[in-house]
Amino acid sequence: MSNAAVDAFMAGVKAKNPEQKEFHQAVHEVVESLMPVLDKHPEYRKAKVLERIVEPERVIIFRVPWVDDAGEVQVNRGMRVEFNSAIGPYKGGLRFHPSVNLGIIKFLGFEQVFKNGLTTLPIGGGKGGSDFDPKGKSDLEVMRFCQSFMSELFRHIGADVDVPAGDIGVGGREIGFMFGQYKKLTRKFEGVLTGKGLQWGGSLIRPEATGYGQVYFADEMLKTRGESFKGKTVVVSGSGNVAQYASEKVIALGGKVITLSDSSGYIVDEEGIDAKKLAFVMDLKNNKRGRIKEYVNKYPSAGYHTSDASADHNALWSVKCDVALPAATQNEINANDANNLVKNGCVCVSEGANMPSTPEAVNVFIESKTLYGPGKAANAGGVAVSGLEMSQNSMRLAWSREEVDQKLHGIMQSIHKACIETAEAYGTPGNYVNGANIAGFLKVADSMMAQGVV
Numbered sequence: 001m002s003n004a005a006v007d008a009f010m011a012g013v014k015a016k017n018p019e020q021k022e023f024h025q026a027v028h029e030v031v032e033s034l035m036p037v038l039d040k041h042p043e044y045r046k047a048k049v050l051e052r053i054v055e056p057e058r059v060i061i062f063r064v065p066w067v068d069d070a071g072e073v074q075v076n077r078g079m080r081v082e083f084n085s086a087i088g089p090y091k092g093g094l095r096f097h098p099s100v101n102l103g104i105i106k107f108l109g110f111e112q113v114f115k116n117g118l119t120t121l122p123i124g125g126g127k128g129g130s131d132f133d134p135k136g137k138s139d140l141e142v143m144r145f146c147q148s149f150m151s152e153l154f155r156h157i158g159a160d161v162d163v164p165a166g167d168i169g170v171g172g173r174e175i176g177f178m179f180g181q182y183k184k185l186t187r188k189f190e191g192v193l194t195g196k197g198l199q200w201g202g203s204l205i206r207p208e209a210t211g212y213g214q215v216y217f218a219d220e221m222l223k224t225r226g227e228s229f230k231g232k233t234v235v236v237s238g239s240g241n242v243a244q245y246a247s248e249k250v251i252a253l254g255g256k257v258i259t260l261s262d263s264s265g266y267i268v269d270e271e272g273i274d275a276k277k278l279a280f281v282m283d284l285k286n287n288k289r290g291r292i293k294e295y296v297n298k299y300p301s302a303g304y305h306t307s308d309a310s311a312d313h314n315a316l317w318s319v320k321c322d323v324a325l326p327a328a329t330q331n332e333i334n335a336n337d338a339n340n341l342v343k344n345g346c347v348c349v350s351e352g353a354n355m356p357s358t359p360e361a362v363n364v365f366i367e368s369k370t371l372y373g374p375g376k377a378a379n380a381g382g383v384a385v386s387g388l389e390m391s392q393n394s395m396r397l398a399w400s401r402e403e404v405d406q407k408l409h410g411i412m413q414s415i416h417k418a419c420i421e422t423a424e425a426y427g428t429p430g431n432y433v434n435g436a437n438i439a440g441f442l443k444v445a446d447s448m449m450a451q452g453v454v
Helices: 003-016 021-033 035-040 042-046 049-053 102-118 139-156 172-186 209-223 241-252 275-287 292-298 335-343 359-367 381-395 401-425 432-450
Strands: 058-067 073-084 090-096 125-130 162-166 233-236 256-261 265-268 303-306 323-325 348-350 371-373
Touching (some): 021 102, 035 042, 058 102, 073 102, 090 102, 090 172, 090 381, 102 432, 125 139, 139 172, 162 172, 162 381, 209 371, 209 381, 241 256, 241 323, 401 432
Parallel strands (some): 090 125, 233 256
16 A cells, blocks of 8 residues: 555545544554555455454433532443454443543544454453543542442443453543442353452552553563663653552662653652652542642642643753653654753653654654654553453452563563564564554454454
8 A cells, every 4th residue: 555545545544534633643653554465455445344344333422411519411422443353352441531532532442443353362442431521520429420430331332242341531430330230230250340359350460551561561661772772861741650669669660750741731850759749649639539739739849730732842852861661641842852851861652641752743753863752552461451351350260460460561661572573574564553553453463364354
């Protein structure tokens, strides 16, 4: 497929899916990577695999009415995109955030198809969520919303059909409320949601999995140049689940984390965020649901910087570092940010968030030979342990923390190996973007071919 063919294909995608810019971006990146695959395997083109793989198998959109603490009726929109089930039940998180729209959920679901294909586990791709904002809501308001949301979603999911997990705005509290409602409506206690509490079917290491996996993947990339995290200065964005546990693992491997952020701004602690300071952040964000600027009240030697949405760059990525771990949200690193990272000596970028780098930023990383782990590979640890949670639920048992962590580490090493070997096989050695896209695609495409035109 030539550049002209890519443009023609994308024109069709955009015509069918207008105003869904994040989805367009995700599809374009994958289609570009697949050019040598389609040249080598004309049977994929004949079977219209690419045309089928960009079209979700099912899109469900529904009303979510609920009553707030003041007695006012509120109405949100819920959705689930069941994208591809060629290799297993749909699997992917639920996101509760005001920015949620169909384009964002489709981009996330599309990415999930390839990410799940890389994990070595039998799970398809899906994603869902709502424009509901849990921030500032009481526990009772969140419960009422989650129960209303699940009162519709329960018809479309199941342990062997579609197994949602958490994402931004959906943690253990929300998963618990939704599982309770699912159980009440279906009278089934099954592994339908992952990220559950340990006492009722959850897996050890699941909260840590995305952040740990992000760091394991970065560590594998560093090893290709004979390096490690020991003594490295690390910049992390975000301060939620992924950022917290990525920081924890970096500290364990001998690196020094110096930044964390939220939507208001970021902190820089040149002395390093050690285990004690990280425990403070975890309590602040997970229990008190506070803002990261409160860190400097506790540790005044650190600095706090307010975000400037009007700037042409994110100042966080101007902080000098050896390794960057974006763990906040999509498109948080633009070309200016990427250039700043490279200029300041960053040698490795591993994505914990989904698609946090713009296409222009990705080009900067690839052209500068920066070790760059795209989200669909580097942050696959979360869904990998979700898959392991499904396995434990099916077998009615629970593995130890060490067993799950060992399996997670092995999966991330396998993903890294697949990316390296596939990139090499298709003529772009060291290009993790091509390696991840092609390796994930091949597993899904071959399964689709075997199952006929369905």
